[in-house]
Amino acid sequence: MxxxxxxxxxxxxxxxxxxxxxxxxxxxxxxxxxxxxxxxxxxxxxxxxxxxxxxxxxxxxxxxxxxxxxxxxxxxxxxAPGFIDMHTHSERKSLDHPAVENYLQQGVTTMLGGNCGSSPYPISDFISKTESKGIGPNLALLIGHNTIRQQVMGTENRIASNQELKEMQKLVQFSMDDGAFGMSTGLKYIPGAYSNTEEVVKLASIVAKNGGFYATHMREEGIGLIKATEEAINIGREAKLPVQISHHKAVGKS
Known part of the structure; x- marks a missing residue:
């Protein structure tokens, strides 16, 4: 017991x-x-x-x-926290390869697409397709200046009229409402190369009102590097928004 x-x-x-x-x-x-x-x-x-x-x-x-x-x-x-890659063109292939493993394997968990002035349009259509297919990392998008200009002016080599500027501003606002985080330019590429600084400032001002930022592939990375950098800084000052210079480098002999 x-x-x-x-x-x-x-x-x-x-x-x-x-x-x-x-x-x-x-x-x-x-x-x-x-x-x-x-x-x-x-x-x-x-x-x-x-x-x-x-x-x-x-x-x-x-x-x-x-x-x-x-x-x-x-x-x-x-x-470590996941890395944010501020300059990608991953949106060009993410619908075909939604896992985007090449970024995940480098520790990148957030990608910024729509750089160098080229982006999906309308952005909401691309977002819907992405949500339907799924995606590995997070993806944020910029609206491309070249993309917007082509919608209004095609690839014409000239300065935009006041009416065309207003149309482009409307499309930028539409894109910001659609989910864009800011605007990118590819001022080295057609048709962005045909625009003047005033055009970019007026479009960037719409982005600023929506709390976005400006990312730029500048006009020149060689002989005109200093002038192109000054233009990028002045666009930020006049439009009152942050500026990110994409792949900032100097090309040519020292």
Missing amino acids: EKKIKIIIKNLFFFLVLIFTTCTSKTYDLIITDGFIADGTGSRLFKSNIYIRNGKIVEIGIKDNAVGTKVINAKGLVV
């Missing part, structure tokens, strides 16, 4: 320990352990664990009794 009581007490003890452990432990969908974390602030790498629930990081640190549905051992590896 005494032996049975001891067995019951022992089993009860283990049962209570199990209940206590279950109640005090936290459950996560994913735990990434022992990685060197780059938190995106510029701070030094630090070794810790990352706890994820419902697709979001909920805690960083060392948690006792943490239980993960899935656990990834990142020992000796760096765990």
